[in-house]
Amino acid sequence: MTGAAQTYPALVLNADFRPLSYFPLSLWSWQDSIKAVFLERVNIVSEYDTVVRSPSFQMKLPSVIALKQYVSLDRRPAFTRFNVFLRDHFQCQYCTDSLPAEDLTFDHIVPRSRGGRTSWENVVTACQDCNLVKANRLLKETGMALMRPVKEPSTYQLQENGRSFPPNFLHESWRDFLYWDSELET
Known part of the structure; x- marks a missing residue:
């Protein structure tokens, strides 16, 4: 794998296949997403074409992962x-x-x-x-x-507000899971 693998974030979805957060967008590094796969905490939903290899193992980098356990977003938002x-x-x-x-x-x-x-x-x-x-x-x-x-x-209101601010980078495999107020580039 090349040094460019650092640019392969994984979109993290809750167990209901909705993003954990929109702003900032819920992303994990490729290293964290692979670790979560090995710990069986997530399911891989979509992958990049880029492969990581070790002497005895290889896998495509996850581009979209979904948590196996639902994380409740009903908590009060932090006052920041x-x-x-x-x-x-x-x-x-x-x-x-x-x-x-x-x-x-x-x-x-x-x-x-x-x-x-x-x-x-x-x-x-x-x-x-x-x-x-x-x-x-x-x-x-x-x-x-x-x-x-x-x-x-509410946390929900902050999530909805965050949808008004799409990030600069949106991978094609994320489009089915993100619902922005602005149109995605084609």
Whole structure:
């Protein structure tokens, strides 16, 4: 096998054949996917044409694998900066500009200096300009308004939001398992 094998990720599906996550897309390295095959934790659904070999064994690299045991996605999503951005569609909730994550920040609707908590219901995605304008003031003091009401999202809602952001690389064998809001290249 060539050094290019590092570029052969496997799409990981839950036992119901849906991706574990859309954003980031649930991918395992070729090494992790082969290990899971040997440990009998996954079924191979599709393969690349590339073969890995040892002195006594050879196999095609898996391109799509499905877990044998279902992983429940009913748990509460982690409160992270990335998940706040994902909940808010990577859009400033004040001016509605869509920006890459590195150009976004988050803002406390009720500033911490005024008793605001760091929670799903009090933190929104903001561009740096709007965050500076709002500063440590309340919305009614600034004349600014939120795009939409804020609340804690479900894992399902974050998954659905993630479908709006297809990754740069989509292998042909993954198309039957991914449902993006944008059309896949042919």
